[in-house]
Amino acid sequence: MHGVGIIGIGSVSTGHLRAVAALESTHLRAVADTDAERLARVCAEHGCEGYASYEGLLADEGVDLVIVCLPHGLHCEVTVAALEAGKHVLVEKPMAVNVEECDAMIAAARRTGKQLxxxxxxxxxxxxxxxxxxxxxxxVGDLVCLCDEAYRPFNPNRAAWYLDKATHGGLWYQNGIHLIDRSCWWTGSRVVAVKALIDSRFFEFSADDVAMALLQFENGVYSTLIHVWWRTGGRRFSTEFVCTDGMLQLRRGIESGRNDLFIGRDGDWEQVEVTEDHHTTTQQLGAFVAAIDAGTEPPVTAEYARHMVAVLTACMESSCLGREVELQDS
Structure with a gap:
């Protein structure tokens, strides 16, 4: 059984705590956080060790797998330290804030022989x-293009770093990475060029709250991504796929937990039954543990995640420059 240590026990860690408890192959050995009150509460709830620093947790010999749930700008430092301490690491998305940090993390994993x-x-x-x-x-034939959209209210109960552009907060780093990942995974191809507009239009904080991006893929597919944190409006999460012989439409119920999938042909939509499962974080951890035990490649490799960061930052660059940016991340 793997002893798991979670570094950072804010809201992002909630799903990971459930996942560790749900799997027979893992147990929660320790957590680390600088918030003493939060640390005491989580330790009492889960019966685990608590550390006021990540260094303390990494020195715990009972921990062999670390989950990093920290602000984006700390991912590289802590992940490299965990790998060097002999731990396998699952780090929250985005992998890091730039490809140089991703490269340092990948190098550490290769050097130590630990899974990342x-x-x-x-x-x-x-x-x-x-x-x-x-x-x-x-x-429905070959995929030609897709449009992935997310419109949601802004949650004001966010940490200060989350609202600050200088600390890589905002909608694009936090949620835009999900849209990029979905498009890359669905298309099965790498992004070769992007054109994006990323800005703060609704709120007073410096981090962005609206983003639009056009991704061009190596296999010829195009993807349009739109994500907005609105001040007032209606929730909508949907993706449309245009193919040579029809369309697909996925309507995601983020709040309701219900997802509806449709196939479109000849002007009509036919619903496809989809099994509901709200334990994706548990499945993610289970798949990672299985890869560790088998000595095989994890379902999400560090190299793949590096490309996600390359696309993410290329979109930021495109927005700043006001032009298309070609990716040079191979």
Whole structure:
């Protein structure tokens, strides 16, 4: 059984705590956080060791797998330290804030021989997998383009770093990475060029709250991504796939937990039954542990996650420059 240590026990850690408890192959050995009150509460709830610093947790010999749930700018430092301490690491997305940091993390994993994976969990959703299967089977022909949209209210109960552009907060780093990952996974191809507009239009903080991006893939597919934190409006999470012999539409109920999938042909929509499963974080951890035990590649490799960061930062560059940016991350 793997002794798991979670570094950072804010809101992002909630799903990971449930995942560790749900799996027979893992137990929560320790958590680390600088908030003493939060640390005491989580330790009492889960009966685990608590450390006021990540260094303390990494020195715990009972921990062999670390989950990093920290602000984006700390991912590289802590992940490299964990790998050097002989721990396998699952780090939350985005992997890091730039490809140089990703390279340092990958080098540390190779140097230590430890497994490194990144929390791109959306591929474990049954609805997303159903889309992937239909595309792979060419149920409606070849994929030509897709449009992935997310409109949601802003949650004001955020840490200060989350609202600050200087600390890589904002919508694009936090949630835009999900849209990039979904498009890359669904298309099965790498992004070669991007054109994006990323800005703060609704709120007073410096981090962005609206983003639009056009991704061009190596296999010829195009993807449009739109994500907005609105001040007032209506929730909508949907993806449309235009193929040579029809369309697919996925309507995601983030709050309701219900996902609806449709196939469109000849002007009509036919619903496809999708099994619901709200334990994607548990499946993610289970798949990572299985890869560790088998000595095989994890379902989300560090190299794949590096490309996600390359696309993410290329979109930021495109928005700043006001032009298309070609990716040079191979």
């Amino acid at each position: 994976s990144v929390g791109h969990m959306h591929r474990f959703s049954p609805a997303n997998r159903a889309v992937k299967k239909l595309l792979r089977e060419q149920a």
